[in-house]
Structure formats: C-alpha cells, structure tokens
Amino acid sequence: MTRLPIIIDTDPGIDDAVAILLVLASPEFDLRGLTVVSGNVPLEDTLRNTLQVCELAGRPDVPVFAGCDRPLMRQPVRGLFSGREGLGGVVLPPPHLAPQPVHAVDFLVKSLLDAARTGEKITLCALGPLTNVAVALAHSPGIAAGIERIVLMGGGFKELGNRSISAEFNILVDPHAASMVYEAGIPITMLPLDLTHQALATPKRIEQLRAIANPVAQVVANILTIWDRKDIDRFGELGGPLHDPLVFDYLLAPDRYSGRAARVWIEHTSELTMGQTVADWWGKTGEKPNAHVLTKVDAQGFFDLLGERLARYPLPA
Numbered sequence: 001m002t003r004l005p006i007i008i009d010t011d012p013g014i015d016d017a018v019a020i021l022l023v024l025a026s027p028e029f030d031l032r033g034l035t036v037v038s039g040n041v042p043l044e045d046t047l048r049n050t051l052q053v054c055e056l057a058g059r060p061d062v063p064v065f066a067g068c069d070r071p072l073m074r075q076p077v078r079g080l081f082s083g084r085e086g087l088g089g090v091v092l093p094p095p096h097l098a099p100q101p102v103h104a105v106d107f108l109v110k111s112l113l114d115a116a117r118t119g120e121k122i123t124l125c126a127l128g129p130l131t132n133v134a135v136a137l138a139h140s141p142g143i144a145a146g147i148e149r150i151v152l153m154g155g156g157f158k159e160l161g162n163r164s165i166s167a168e169f170n171i172l173v174d175p176h177a178a179s180m181v182y183e184a185g186i187p188i189t190m191l192p193l194d195l196t197h198q199a200l201a202t203p204k205r206i207e208q209l210r211a212i213a214n215p216v217a218q219v220v221a222n223i224l225t226i227w228d229r230k231d232i233d234r235f236g237e238l239g240g241p242l243h244d245p246l247v248f249d250y251l252l253a254p255d256r257y258s259g260r261a262a263r264v265w266i267e268h269t270s271e272l273t274m275g276q277t278v279a280d281w282w283g284k285t286g287e288k289p290n291a292h293v294l295t296k297v298d299a300q301g302f303f304d305l306l307g308e309r310l311a312r313y314p315l316p317a
Contacts, residue, residue: 003030004123004251007111009067009104010244011039011128012049014082014223018306019127019244020050021216024057025309028252032111032122033063035104039128039173040079041086043069046128049086051095056216058315060097067104067132071174079169081227081240088226090219108136108143115146123251126152126181127244129170134177137184149187151251153243154178155264155277156193157293167267167275168193175268175275182266188291190264191246192277195257199246199299200239201227209307216313242302249302256298261289 006029010016023029034054036047047066054062070076083089100107108124115122124147126133133150136143154170156162163169171178182188201224210221227240235241250257262279280287 001027003028005030005032005120006123006125007032007035007108009035009037009124009126009128009132010050011037011046012053013040013046013079013086013128013244014088014227015242015244016040016127017049017053017087017223018220018242019248020053021057021220022245022248022306022309024054024059024062025312025315026248026252029248031062033065033107035065035067035108035132037067037104037128037132038069038076039170040082041084042076043067045086047099048095051097051099052092055095055097056092056219057313064097064099065102065104065107066099068135071129071131072134072176074174074176077163077173080163081229083226088223090223090226092219104132105136105139108132109140112136112143112146113140116142120146121148122146123148124150125247126150126154127247129173130177130181131174134174134180137180144184144186147186149189150181151189151247153191153196153247155190157277157279159193159197161276162193164275166273168277171266171277172275175266179266179268182264182290189250190291190293191243191250192293195294195297196243196246197235197241198297199242199302200235200237201242202237202239205239205303208303209310212307212311214311214313217310220310245306246297246302249305250294253301253305256301257294258296259292259294262291262293263287263289264291264293
C-alpha cells in the first residue's frame with residue numbers, strides 16, 4: 001500500500017476529534033504530525049484535547065506540536081458548539097503524553113522544506129483557523145514546494161455563516177491568515193459549509209455508531225449526541241453537521257464527492273462580512289481559480305466508512 005503523507009493542523013473541537021480518530025484508524029495515511037492551533041477553545045485546551053484523543057486511540061507515537069495561541073491581527077473568537085473545554089463536556093482522562101518541544105510552525109517549516117528538497121510532497125490537512133499555516137508560509141515561502149495541496153474545511157457560500165451572519169468559524173477566527181493562504185498559489189481543496197451541512201450526525205446514525213462495542217466508538221457517539229444542533233429549520237432534521245472528518249473521507253474516497261473550480265477571496269476588511277468567502281463561479285473577474293470547491297457528498301457512504309473505521313479499535317499494537 002502506498003500511504004499518503006499528511007500533516008494535520010487542528011483545533012479540537014468535537015468534529016476535529018472525530019476526524020483524528022478516523023485518520024488514526026486508517027492505514028492509508030502516513031501521519032507525520034499533528035500541529036495544534038488556538039480556535040474552538042484556547043491553545044492550552046486544543047493541545048490537551050489533541051493529546052487526549054491520541055491516548056484514547058492508543059497512538060502515543062503520533063507527535064503533537066503546540067502552535068499559535070491567537071489570530072494574526074484580531075482578538076480570538078471561540079466556538080459555540082464544542083463546550084467550554086472543546087469536547088462538549090465529555091470527560092477524558094488527563095493525558096500522559098506530552099507535546100513535542102518544538103513549535104508547530106517550526107515543525108511545518110522543517111517538514112515541508114525537507115520534503116521540497118527530496119522531491120516529496122505532503123498533503124496539508126487544515127481543520128481549524130489557518131494561523132499556523134500562514135505564519136509558516138510567511139516565515140519560509142519555499143515550503144510551498146513541499147506541499148502537494150492543502151485540503152481544508154472552511155468557508156461557506158449559499159449556506160453563509162455558522163458563527164456570524166456571513167462567515168464560517170474557521171475562516172472568521174483568522175481571516176487575514178486565510179487570505180494569505182488562499183493567495184499563496186498552493187493548490188487548495190475546500191470543503192465549505194455547503195458541503196458539510198449535507199453530512200448530519202442524525203440520531204439514527206449516532207445509534208449505529210453506539211452499537212459498535214468498543215470504548216472509542218462509545219466516546220464518539222457520546223460527543224456527537226452533544227453535537228446535535230436541534231435546528232430543524234436549517235438542516236431539515238435533527239443532528240449536527242460533521243464537518244472536519246469529511247476532509248479525510250474525501251482523501252480516502254474522492255469518488256463520493258463532486259465540486260468545481262473557482263477563484264475564492266477572503267473578506268478581511270469589513271466588520272459586517274469579516275471572514276466571508278467570496279467566489280467567482282462564472283469567471284466574471286477573469287482571474288484563474290485558486291481552489292477546488294467541493295459541493296456534494298454521499299453522506300451515508302461517509303458515515304458507513306466512519307463506522308467501519310471506528311470498529312477497528314482497539315488498534316493492533
């Protein structure tokens with residue numbers, strides 16, 4: 001099996017936690033490290049949550065790196081749906097693992113420059129605000145040569161916003177960083193709210209996960225129960241959209257997805273629309289696309305895969 005080399009930049013967060021558990025049970029991925037950023041909750045909490053998820057998965061070998069503790073130019077914005085400490089009130093044991101004694105940005109720079117020198121390409125999977133990625137690019141623009149593409153969960157178009165009237169949370173938290181990343185000339189695959197709102201963790205789907213007889217699946221079922229938005233007017237039924245794990249389902253099963261290329265800009269000057277993603281769908285500007293925007297997913301296929309991977313726990317030693 002040819003394994004896909006990836007680095008995950010993350011801010012757990014309930015859906016981030018589920019995404020990490022999906023990756024750790026998927027041998028198709030060669031996970032080089034987890035870089036952690038402030039986002040859903042402060043950095044000390046996103047870092048602790050990342051370490052706890054790795055321990056829950058039985059993967060103490062995965063290196064975890066603490067990164068930027070605030071956005072580039074704005075005050076922090078916190079998530080509304082993951083609870084005070086980020087996992088919805090589900091209590092996991094305090095982690096025994098420790099983060100690596102290297103800043104996440106330094107790890108990104110070294111890993112990607114090394115990849116560029118050897119001709120390797122690493123897929124960078126961004127699940128949270130893009131602060132770490134933007135700082136790494138500003139520090140060492142040459143890292144772009146070591147990136148195969150950036151696959152990120154972020155933005156929204158027809159669905160507008162989930163944290164403000166017009167902006168998706170990850171982009172809203174650090175719109176200046178997001179703008180830097182989108183303007184860097186690196187191939188981007190984008191999973192916006194328009195896509196992720198199709199993948200609802202409905203009560204029926206949660207109970208299917210709860211029927212898997214291992215502790216990891218039970219934790220996932222519990223945190224997804226808390227994740228329910230109870231917003232039938234918006235989503236059409238009960239459940240919460242499971243955003244971040246779709247990044248890895250897409251990498252595992254791209255045929256489950258469809259999308260289109262577009263030129264995307266990040267609004268970072270207007271307070272009214274701060275963090276809004278604006279797309280030229282019809283070539284009005286004459287500018288070349290800078291993102292492949294995914295628009296449709298076979299949601300049940302994704303949940304079937306998630307259940308199959310969670311059933312693999314505990315992982316072989």
